[in-house]
Amino acid sequence: MVIKTLMRGLLVALPLLLAGPAVAQDGGAGTSSASAAKNQLSETQDALREMRGVAEYISDMLAKAENEGEPVKVQCINKKLATVRALVEVSESAALSMQEALADGNDARADYEYRKINVALTKARQARAEADACLGDEGDPETQTVVDYDEEEAEESIDAGNIDIGVDPPGTSSFE
Numbered sequence: 480m481v482i483k484t485l486m487r488g489l490l491v492a493l494p495l496l497l498a499g500p501a502v503a504q505d506g507g508a509g510t511s512s513a514s515a516a517k518n519q520l521s522e523t524q525d526a527l528r529e530m531r532g533v534a535e536y537i538s539d540m541l542a543k544a545e546n547e548g549e550p551v552k553v554q555c556i557n558k559k560l561a562t563v564r565a566l567v568e569v570s571e572s573a574a575l576s577m578q579e580a581l582a583d584g585n586d587a588r589a590d591y592e593y594r595k596i597n598v599a600l601t602k603a604r605q606a607r608a609e610a611d612a613c614l615g616d617e618g619d620p621e622t623q624t625v626v627d628y629d630e631e632e633a634e635e636s637i638d639a640g641n642i643d644i645g646v647d648p649p650g651t652s653s654f655e
Contacts, residue, residue: 512586516581516586516589519577519581519589519590519593520577520578520581523574523577523593523596524574526570526596526597526599526600527567527570527574527596529600529603530563530566530567530570530599530600530603531567533563533603533604533606533607534560534563534564534567534603536607536610537556537559537560537563537606537607537610538560540556540610540611540613540614541553541556541557541560544556544613544614552613552614555610555613556610556613556614559606559607559609559610559613560610562602562606563603563606563607566599566600566602566603566606567599569595569599570595570596570599570600573592573595573596573599574592574596576588576592577589577592577593577596580592
């Protein structure tokens with residue numbers, strides 16, 4: 480019975496003894512946490528600004544497609560615009576939640592909301608590229624890649640038998 484009482488006392492006291500020094504050593508963590516929070520808030524505002532810019536860009540593309548009377552392009556671009564607008568709304572809500580979490584000292588929740596905003600930014604960028612693809616060759620020149628090839632050289636290569644149709648080059652398939 481005495482041994483059980485001593486064991487219980489040790490089990491209760493052990494976590495308290497171990498937690499004591501950890502609290503005393505935490506001195507400089509508050510300042511780095513504050514600077515990280517300021518950095519997160521700044522990056523969040525930049526991300527929101529960029530997403531709103533993407534929504535405006537796609538909205539302009541939609542107006543252009545409507546003026547041209549291209550129903551397929553209008554439908555495609557409209558889907559992308561709806562996606563970006565939803566991402567902006569989610570991100571604005573996440574930014575408010577992040578600010579509240581930082582004010583309450585809940586760093587884990589703030590990091591979660593910060594990551595949510597970064598994912599939304601990535602998806603907004605992707606939606607912009609997809610909206611450019613809706614226009615085909617008329618999209619943003621900055622997001623397009625132009626490939627030039629010599630037609631005669633390509634035909635000579637094909638005529639010489641330098642093309643293996645249906646054969647993958649080595650190391651391109653994970654099933655090899």
